[in-house]
Amino acid sequence: MTKTLEWHGCPTRYAAGMFGDKWCFLILRDVLLHGKRTYSDFLASPEGISTNILANRLSRLEAAAMLDRQVDPRKASRVCYFPTCKARDVLPALISMMVWSTIYDESTEAPASFAAAYTRDPEGTIAWYEAEIDRVDASILGEVD
Numbered sequence: 001m002t003k004t005l006e007w008h009g010c011p012t013r014y015a016a017g018m019f020g021d022k023w024c025f026l027i028l029r030d031v032l033l034h035g036k037r038t039y040s041d042f043l044a045s046p047e048g049i050s051t052n053i054l055a056n057r058l059s060r061l062e063a064a065a066m067l068d069r070q071v072d073p074r075k076a077s078r079v080c081y082f083p084t085c086k087a088r089d090v091l092p093a094l095i096s097m098m099v100w101s102t103i104y105d106e107s108t109e110a111p112a113s114f115a116a117a118y119t120r121d122p123e124g125t126i127a128w129y130e131a132e133i134d135r136v137d138a139s140i141l142g143e144v145d
Helices: 011-019 022-033 039-043 051-063 091-104 112-120 122-141
Strands: 067-071 079-083
Touching (some): 022 091, 022 122, 039 051, 051 067, 079 122, 091 112, 112 122
16 A cells, blocks of 8 residues: 655645646636636546546545535536635636746747736736636626626
């Protein structure tokens, strides 16, 4: 029986334990930037995650208090995953890494305007994404003003 390493203490090790798995990282991208909330939304992502890996990573992110799992009020047989404050606090780092990628990834799919907007006004860009997260969540939870 192998003993799992505790990933607490060192900030780099903790972050690597949380985001080092590409699927967890992509699910967070989809929740925070693309407005995805349901299992089928995540399954439809272009990276092609398998169903068993998706179920595992959603459970892992929920256990890590990054996602809040709730029954979809629009359809009781469906579950939605909402980003927690802990997940939303990752937004500036996630966007910074994406901007870094636009510089070094010759095949980037991000428009040049994305990196330029963030470089020009990082706080405004983060605020825009925060508002979008709130809008998506409110549309699902029925809290639209």
